[in-house]
Every structure is written in structure tokens, then in C-alpha cells.
Amino acid sequence: MTKKSDTFEIAEMGDVVLQSGATLRGAKLAYKTHGTLNAARDNAVVYPTWYGGQHADNEWLIGAGLALDPARYFIIVPDMLGNGLSSSPSNTPPPYNQGRFPHVTAYDNVKLQHRLVTETFGIETLELVTGWSMGALQAYHWGSMYPDMVKRMLTSCGSARCSPHNFVFLEGVKAALTADAEWKEGFYDKPPARGLRAMGRVYAGWGFSQAFYREKLAITALGYASLEDFLVTFWEGGFLESDANDLLAMLWTWQHGDISANPLYNGDFDLALSRITAKTIVMPGQTDLYFPPEDSQYEVSKMPNAEYRPIPSIWGHQAGGAGLNPVDAKFVNAALVDLLER
Structure with a gap:
């Protein structure tokens, strides 16, 4: 139905x-x-x-x-x-x-x-x-x-x-999120914001290439005022919009994709x-x-x-x-x- x-x-x-x-x-x-x-x-x-x-x-x-x-x-x-x-x-x-x-x-x-x-x-x-x-x-x-x-x-x-390398990258992302004391093994009362922000920072180094950052495309192509503005707004802000457990559930699916x-x-x-x-x-x-x-x-x-x-x-x-x-x-x-x- x-x-x-x-x-x-x-x-x-x-x-x-x-x-x-x-x-x-x-x-x-x-x-x-x-x-x-x-x-x-x-x-x-x-x-x-x-x-x-x-x-x-x-x-x-x-x-x-x-x-x-x-x-x-x-x-x-x-x-x-x-x-x-x-x-x-x-x-x-x-x-x-x-x-x-x-x-x-x-x-x-x-x-x-x-x-x-x-x-x-x-x-x-x-x-x-x-x-x-x-x-x-x-x-x-x-x-x-x-x-x-x-x-x-x-x-x-x-x-x-x-x-295996992809799996290891995701372990780092997961560790950044779950290190937040507010995560409480997945039974949090409020979003683990520090962990979500840290997750975004870790992800930022992988989502775009070295050349993307070297050419300052976050500023010249995407319109952010600075690299820090990009990290806070695009990466931290993006992950703060999601539920931490939802992100971890999809991450497990990704790691075990085959x-x-x-x-x-x-x-x-x-x-x-x-x-x-x-x-x-x-x-x-x-x-x-x-x-x-x-x-x-x-x-x-x-x-x-x-x-x-x-x-x-x-x-x-x-x-x-x-x-x-x-x-x-x-x-x-x-x-x-x-x-x-x-």
C-alpha cells in the first residue's frame, strides 16, 4: 500500500x-x-x-x-x-x-x-x-x-x-562523530553538534581534490568568502542538518557495500x-x-x-x-x- x-x-x-x-x-x-x-x-x-x-x-x-x-x-x-x-x-x-x-x-x-x-x-x-x-x-x-x-x-x-582504503576513511569520519560525549552511544537527547561539526571537517579533506583547494575554487567558483567560511557553512552546516544516527546507519551500509x-x-x-x-x-x-x-x-x-x-x-x-x-x-x-x- x-x-x-x-x-x-x-x-x-x-x-x-x-x-x-x-x-x-x-x-x-x-x-x-x-x-x-x-x-x-x-x-x-x-x-x-x-x-x-x-x-x-x-x-x-x-x-x-x-x-x-x-x-x-x-x-x-x-x-x-x-x-x-x-x-x-x-x-x-x-x-x-x-x-x-x-x-x-x-x-x-x-x-x-x-x-x-x-x-x-x-x-x-x-x-x-x-x-x-x-x-x-x-x-x-x-x-x-x-x-x-x-x-x-x-x-x-x-x-x-x-x-579497504575507503573503509578506513569512513572509520575516521565515524570516530570524529562518536567522540562527542553528547552522542551517548546513539541515545542522545540533543544532537551531538560538536561531533557533527568534526565529521564535516574530516569529510572536507576528502570530498574535493587537492587541486580544487589549491585553485581556491570554494571562493572563486562557489562564492564563499574564505576557506574557513566554506568549512563552516558548506561542511559543518551540511552535516548539522542530518541526524547523527541516520548518518551512521548509512555509513555502515557504505562500508559494507559489495x-x-x-x-x-x-x-x-x-x-x-x-x-x-x-x-x-x-x-x-x-x-x-x-x-x-x-x-x-x-x-x-x-x-x-x-x-x-x-x-x-x-x-x-x-x-x-x-x-x-x-x-x-x-x-x-x-x-x-x-x-x-x-
Whole structure:
């Protein structure tokens, strides 16, 4: 059953047994759609959200004249579990509330998204699955879990599994947040603001490249008054808008992302990649510090219909998402146009 909300919808998923063995009772999957599903039900696109993002944050790539044009496609943007709109630590009742929210995998997310696509909309094939960062992780899962359903796939600044170095980076982010005494093992009465601010400061050194900072693009391109203004407003301010437990829940999902960690592939990563038969463009950022291009090159080498097309940008991880740099946004949109015309 789906119930309407002011700006998005909620799919009631019932009791869902997760890969962790926990049961997420009364699971909810938030989502927003753009455009109209045609009579043949063959114009659908799935565009999952990213770490800390919600469906509205994906809308920079949706619109008239863009590749994801609602006049042509029916675009479904499912909100990741843990993002504050779908079932999350911040909105789940006891006993799985706050710090006791169960561990959720990308596999769990995509299983629910598949139910939404097939049960709510009756869709059997997808024209495209695309995503940035953790959205890319979910897109990879779509391609490997449902290869006969996904016709095309484009991933930007993401990977099919979390690398050891990426895992370590996230341990630093997590440690900065949980060091705040107000965190109280996840059962805080007020937001652990010092930890959230520290998390933003740690993230700042990874989200953009060395060249981005060297060229002072935070000031010249984004309009901040100084580097400190950028760190406080963009990074600290961004994390202060999120619930700490929600961030930690999604972080665990990210750290344990692996398209082969499921009953379909039993840890055989190369096999999981080989089963992605969709026409695919894999787009790492040339200067991405935690999804390096060489990881994407390896993934493409194991996929039968994949093209490696890096984003030539010094905006680091941010090159592939959020539409911050118009040049990068144009590059990503053009790749989508190219792929959709194949």
C-alpha cells in the first residue's frame, strides 16, 4: 500500500527480514516520481539517492531538456534506508530506534526498491538505472541482482564494493562523530553538534581534490568568502542538518557495500560483475579521493558491455553529483544522453 505525502510518497513494505538477521517491522520506503509511466510500462528510470542525500537532492539532473526528461521518462527516485525519510534510526519506533537501528545493506535497499518498481508500478524492464556515490553502489546492485531487467546503467563516482582504503576513511569520519560525549552511544537527547561539526571537517579533506583547494575554487567558483567560511557553512552546516544516527546507519551500509555479498554470488566479486549485462558507462571522477579511477577500470574489465569514461575534473568526488560545477554537470548529462540513445 502506498500513501501520499505533500512532496513524496511512502511505500509500506511490511515486516522485512534484513541480511543482518534483524526484522525491520513496518518498513517504509520513501520515494518521489517524475513524469508519467507509459502504457507499455517501458519508459522507467530508477535513480537512487546518495550518502546523506534525499530525493530532492537528485533533481539537478531531472528536467525539461535534460537527459532525464519527465516528458519522456518515468523517473523513480527511491530514498535510501537510513536517510531520514525511508525507515531510519530517527523515525523508527522502539526497540529498533536510535542507536539500535539494525544494520542495512545495499542489497536490502535494492530488494525493497525492486518490490516498489514491480509491485507498485508493475514495471518489468528499466530503461536505465543511474546514481552517484552511494547511488552508484545501488545501481551496481540493480545491474547484478536483476540483469534481465536493467537495459542501461550509468554510475558516477561510485564503486561496486567498498575498498579497504575507503573503509578506513569512513572509520575516521565515524570516530570524529562518536567522540562527542553528547552522542551517548546513539541515545542522545540533543544532537551531538560538536561531533557533527568534526565529521564535516574530516569529510572536507576528502570530498574535493587537492587541486580544487589549491585553485581556491570554494571562493572563486562557489562564492564563499574564505576557506574557513566554506568549512563552516558548506561542511559543518551540511552535516548539522542530518541526524547523527541516520548518518551512521548509512555509513555502515557504505562500508559494507559489495555486490557479491549475498546469496546470489557468495562473495565472488568478479562473477557478480560479469552478470551485469546492461549497456553501461562507468564514470569515476579523475581526482576522486575515495573512489579512484583504477577501481572503476577493474570493474569495467569484468563487465561485458561497459565503457570506462572518467570525468575530467578537479572537483574530486563532487564532480559526479549535486550539480555544483556546471561543466561537470554538462559532462554527466551528455553521457546519459549518449547512453539512452543507444
